[in-house]
Amino acid sequence: MNDFRILLIDDDRLFRNSLVDLIEAAGWKAKPLARATEAARWITQFAPDVILSDVRMPEMTGLELLKDLKNAPPVVLISAHGDIPMAVEAMNEGAYSFVEKPYDPKRLLLILSHAAEQHRMRESNQRLKERLQELSGLDVRLLGETPEMVGLRQTIAIMTQSASPVLILGETGTGKDLVARLLHDTSDRCDGPFIAINAAQVTAAQLPVVAQAAAGGTLFLDEISACPMDIQPALLRLCESQEVFLPDAVSPEKVDLRILSATNEDTAQAVRDGRLRQDLLFRLEGLSIKLPTLAARLDDIPLLAQRFLSDSAKAFGVSAVDLTQDDISALIAHSWPGNVRELRNVVDRFLMSAQQGTPRMADAISGVDHDGASKPGLREAVAAFERQMIGRAIQENAGRMDDAAADLGIGRRTLNEKIVKLGLDKDALL
Missing domain, CATH: 3.40.50.300 (P-loop containing nucleotide triphosphate hydrolases)
Structure with a gap:
């Protein structure tokens, strides 16, 4: 059972109490408020995982609250007066979801659960990043x-x-x-x-x-x-x-x-x-x-994986990726016979798949794509991409290397070094 914390905001006392009963029956903690103006203080004191707020309330509406909050947990808005323009505005302002009254209890709990899980995962990733920034000396190099x-x-x-x-x-x-x-x-x-x-x-x-x-x-x-x-x-x-x-x-x-x-x-x-x-x-x-095996230090895996993701993203000039709970679960469940070296290779494959669509850590660990095909590592994929780009530039410029280098945005010397490193045959390309 999850121990999510829900901040409930609704000026209707009876409806607010019914929401509290629903939330607590699910095993979560609820903090009910009658006014949105009190939200900022209780976000600090109660540290909710998600905020569930009515839209039409005196003093401050749910939409105004949404616009006013900064770096807050996900906000789910609920209203008996919902319409498409209001829902669109709510989502444009950053609402996690919009629910109309009367609501389906199971659907509402599912929405709140997903929002809370996303918030905790985001906070976990942030803590990992902050911890990496704090580390120095041996801590950084022997994570x-x-x-x-x-x-x-x-x-x-x-x-x-x-x-x-x-x-x-x-x-x-x-x-x-x-x-x-x-x-x-x-x-x-x-x-x-x-x-x-x-x-x-x-x-x-x-x-x-x-x-x-x-x-x-x-x-x-x-x-x-x-x-x-x-x-x-x-x-x-x-x-x-x-x-x-x-x-x-x-x-x-x-x-x-x-x-x-x-x-x-x-x-x-x-x-x-x-x-x-x-x-x-x-x-x-x-x-x-x-030296301990990676299997003997499972609690270190999220920190290591996040560090390797950050390092590889910088090295290859691609967007960084945050880990989901499913990703971490897959990492923890693996036996890691190749230890930290294997983890680094898995992270490279995961990062490469993230550039091509929605990545799954389980696929990166098994080394296959969704269709079962073998998946190359990030370095191999980047090398293949460079071969394709350089080969095309050489062909389009009829072998004029200065022009090819200019098209690629690199120096002539760098182009020559890459041709040698990648094993390209210039004559075969022309």
Whole structure:
């Protein structure tokens, strides 16, 4: 049962009382008023989800109230003298709906329920946006208000004060690379380089090069459990004594760096399987962080989704979209095997579908359109659109690139870069 709050305004005492009985029988709270002039004060004190007001009243009519209210909850007008011009005027002034007396109780409750739900959803989205604006530092880059995320930020804040190696553990898509970057950016090495490599693909020749490149800063080794066994002795030396052997060198060279590593595997199992040296693991996990899955922090999903929607809308120059209650319900109900990375991709698909019609988060999660066709991500769709626009401009200008760039409203250099990035064949277009 919803606990909606309804502000009732009607100068007819008997009719007003009958409305109160109807509202309270539905399990909602009602605040009855005889005059619209009292509405502003009670909007502040009672915080209604919707206002139900008669139209013809002394001192101030319902239409005058509607025009007078600013940033108020939805207003539903009800009148025994309703006609089409009055209803049209009411809707033009921003009324949520117009109901004639005598009314159908079920229909009235349905209208009030939808209006109240819309108001709460709008307020929820506003709170999310305000919260995003308030966040700073680690809060902004490592978003979330669940105990898991609050604890994670506190742990990172402590670890930034240490020079010890850190092993970051977590499933795919939980943000291990983001945490590594935060550990660097909030440390006293933040002005030094941050070098990230895939430990599964590094060679012996590459290791001293990347170690030197990270001198004075941080070396981040991703997928450390898959590091080739023949590289692990050199990596152990780097961890223990911060030394590397350069090609043809007779003695090691010192490098000043902090080592961070990450894996989505069970490191103890990797040791038992003979894929990861026990002594190397001991050195790498001087400190360790276990990142929570997205399924373990469901309460963070609306905030994350709203942030990703805002970021993607800005990045691709499209209109922002607010989440509905159905959207949030679909997000919460999903299991998120791909974690935060999957959520970002889902948000991109949802935003793209919003540019083409009415979006449904459930479709974005499943990755299909209403007709069951596979739905591309926002980046793929934008790239396809750019290919079409650039190809058409090149054809219409008979290959004259300066003219094509002018038609597209971009510089010649930018056009050339996009042609290369999008894999366009200019000759094939002409």
